[in-house]
Amino acid sequence: MLNRVGALALILVASATPAFAQMELSGAYTSRMYEDYIERGPGEFMGNFTGMPLTDDGRAKALLYTSNLPSTYERQCLAQGVGVFQYRPRGVQIVKELGPSGTDVIAWILAGDNLRGELRIWMDGRPHPSANAQHVEGGFTTGRWQGDILVAETTHVKASWIRRGVGIPASDESTMTTFISRHDDLLTIITVQRDPYYLSEPHVVSRVWQYDPRGNQFEDGICVTGNEIPSLEDTGQVPHYLPGKNPEENFMVRTFNLPKDAAMGHAYTLYPEYRKTIRNTYVPPAACGTRAPGYCCGWIERQGLPGGAPNLSCNDGGFGQLGPRGRTAAEGSNR
Amino acid sequence: MSGTSRYWSVVALATCALLMFIAESVHTQNAPWAWAPPIHTIARGKVEVVPVRGNVHMLVGAGGNITIHAGNDGVIAVDAGAADMTEQVWAAIQTISRRPLRYIINTSDREDYSGGNEALALKGSTIPFRPAEDARVSDGMRGIQKASIISYLTAFERMSAPTGKVAPRAEGAWPDNTYSTPQKKLPFNEESIVIMHVPSTTDGHSIVYFRTSDVISVGDLVDMTGYPRIDIQAGGTADTVLEGLNRLIELTVPNRKSEAGTLVIPGRGRLVDQPEVVYYQQMVAIVRDRVKDMIGRGMTLEQIKAARPSRDYDLRYGTNTGPWTTSMFIDAVYAGLAKNPGGELR
Structure with a gap:
């Protein structure tokens, strides 16, 4: 059934869009924030791992996190993960890099900013570097066109956090597949992150972006470290919660009456079937x-x-x- | 249908189609983890040359990583790899430079790092103090047809033995150029090289700072393939490793957005920079703190191991087989804390 629905959807999409082999992606796009408004705007609550397929180890690692950790001097300017742009309020600037001929696109670049490395998608067929090469904030990415969809594969990332500010971890062995498609002024970016240690299933995020010709999303600034908390100024401080000591572990339970397994990112809570299991037991908070x-x-x-x-x-x-x-x-x- | 509505319909359909395509791809895998990215391991026996910066290269696959600095004065190797890998190491060095190998600097006495000392040193030659034909040259000064081996004094002592006793290593593998000061400076190939004594996994550990190139070769102070191999008998503890990592963090200067800048060649695994040293230090500190907390709650070593204080790092750094297991790492952390229960890092 899934195949039939998928095929039908693809046919509909194909018939609704021009059959260009490659789309023009260049431009500034602003983030459209609807269901993801809380996440991308004010940011998530500590202890909220809903929607994440975490392994037990990933959950344990997320629960050691305290926001004091990135306040330490040597961590203030660490870049956020390669896919975290899907969770941030900022827009995205896409530019293309042309080869010597002046016509061939050798790379599409999702520009970075002061806390995110650029995602440079090489289109010239170059191989991924050796496993012994340095990993970088934006990873190493190669792309190809599948019809009108740009499909990109990213490796060589640094260890980071998948979401902003709640500690959900991504290892340096994680990879990401990115699907980029454009329909007039709307840009859809779907990312699929995989992690051999911390995710029990691929983590799929879909976001829609709005073309914004007046937008200047090209904020590739410099992060300057500063003293945020005096006690964390000296090199070597590693703030973290010991196992079982994170005060936010039950925040979603006590605040929204959510079952703890949903709040803690168990993969089975991601699927519609899970709603049926809690339909008769879940009580929304009164206020x-x-x-x-x-x-x-x-x-x-x-x-x-x-x-x-x-x-x-x-x-x-x-x-x-x-x-x-x-x-x-x-x-x-x-x- | 308005234009906006039509756009949204198209976007929704496209999104559905893509998500279904992705879901189908995932569901067709047989094993639940078949989708996971491959975990990279270092294949021993094949030496790979990884360019680092300028005249600095990294050799991977010969046991511990080897750093090569090549220039007009010749070649310096930081560490020599395992004993059975010398020919492959030498062949790799020859692809970088045909100049003579002048120095081998041992970061520690460990077999994977210094096992190739004797055979590799014999491939090189020391820079002569005086021409061999000079009448003032004594017999002892003529034997320079080997590279000089540099190490901290205690690393030399662990490879050798006092006269009359059996040494663990053949004399040809012994360092002939030791230091016992905080650091030793060596100008070479127009590079300012500082060899620093940094007690960490052992008390005789050295790191080598190529200041002009802004690259630091750190031996097994950083191991991107596993937990730090703390040698309690040789003076290492989790706290000394953390002191060493903290010093390394202070030495390294990242470029903007905490990336690149000073590059770090680890004892094993891939090339890194400061953020990844910070991440490694974070791992060691967190495991150390957890074990310390458990000791404080009166737990025995076996109870601590059963509680898995390193659980969220075990898949990345741990192993249950080979010369350095997760269990041995926890043993070492525990033993170090037992030696210095009140120890506090700054």
């Missing part, structure tokens, strides 16, 4: 606004800025009154 205001009414809305998720019922628990441009709690709850 998520007071327990966790950021969940219902996030960072952008709290500042009174446009761009908040549409049709999201917002109960900010009074936080809307904090900012000069913020809405009142009543206005927020009526949206």
Whole structure:
């Protein structure tokens, strides 16, 4: 059945788009934040590993994480993982590099920024480097066109975190396949991350980006380290939670009544069948606004800025009154 | 249908199609882990030359990694690899430079790093102090048809033995150029080379800083293929390894976004830079802290091992077979903490 549906979808897509062998991807794209607004805007809650297929070892490693760790001097400028752009609020700038002929595209480049290495997709058929070569922030990536979809394979990455700020680990042996397709002004990027140690299944993320000709996403800045926490200034400090001591391990349980196995990233909780198993037992929190205001009414809305998720019922628990441009709690709850 | 709606329909269908394609690819695998990327292991017996920067190259596959610096003065090798790999090592060096091998610097006395000392040294020649035909040259100074071997004093002592006793290694493998100061400086090939005493896995460990090239060869202070091989009998502990790694982190200067800058040639495995040294130090510190906490709670060594204090790193760095197992690593961490239970790193 899956094959039939997939084939039908592919036929529909093929019939709806021009049959170009290669698409023009160059340009600036801004992130569209809807269901992923919380993740990409204010950021996730500590202890929230929902949607992640973690191994037991990956879970153990994620739970040792404290945000003091990247505050240490030698970790402040460590780049985020190669696929983390899918989880960040920033847009993405795509440029192409032409070969000596001036016509052949030898690389597509998803430009980096001050905390992310560029993803340079080589299109000229060069092989991946030796396993003994240095690994870099953006990894080493080669690409090919499958119809109108650019498919890229990334190896040689550094150990990092898959999501921003919650400690979900990626090892230096992880790899990523990226699918990039463009439909007029909309860009779809799907990433499939695999990790032999920390993921029990491939981790698939799909994001949509909006062409933004006025956007300047090319912020390849320099990260400058500074003293954030005096006690962490000396080389050698490694803040971490001992096993069983992470105070956020049960945050999602006590805040949203989620089953712990869903919060802790067990792969079987990713699938629709899991919803059936908890349908009769799950009780939503009575007032998520007071327990966790950021969940219902996030960072952008709290500042009174446009761009908040549409049709999201917002109960900010009074936080809307904090900012000069913020809405009142009543206005927020009526949206 | 409006233009926007049509776009969204197309995007949704494309996304569905791609996700189904991906899901189908995954589900067709027989083994649940068949999709996982390959885990790279270093094949011993075939020596690979990895260019590092400028005149510096890394040889992988001869036991411990070997660093080669080549120039007009000749060739320097940091470590010599295992004893049975000398011919392959020499062939690899010849692809880099035909100049004479002048020095071998041992980062430690371990077999994988110094086993090839004798045979490799005989491939080279020491820079003569005076021409051999000079009448002032004594017989002892004529025997220079071998490269000079440099090490920290205690590494030499572990390879040799006092007169009248049986040495663990043949005399030809012994370092003939030792130091017992914090560092030894060596200008060579227009490179400023600093050999530093950095007690870590043993108390006789050295690292070699090629300052002009901004490359540091660190021996088994960093092992990208496994846990640090802490030799308790030779003065190593988890804390001395951490002191060594902290010193290495302070010596290295990353480029912007904490990448590149100073490059580090590890004792085993691939070329790294400061962020990966930081990650390795983090692993050692976390395992050390967990074992220390368990000791503080009155747990025995067997109970600690059963609790798997290194569980989230075992698949990446551990093994249950070979000369250095996960169990041996935990033994060493435990023994070091037992020797110095109150030890605190800065």
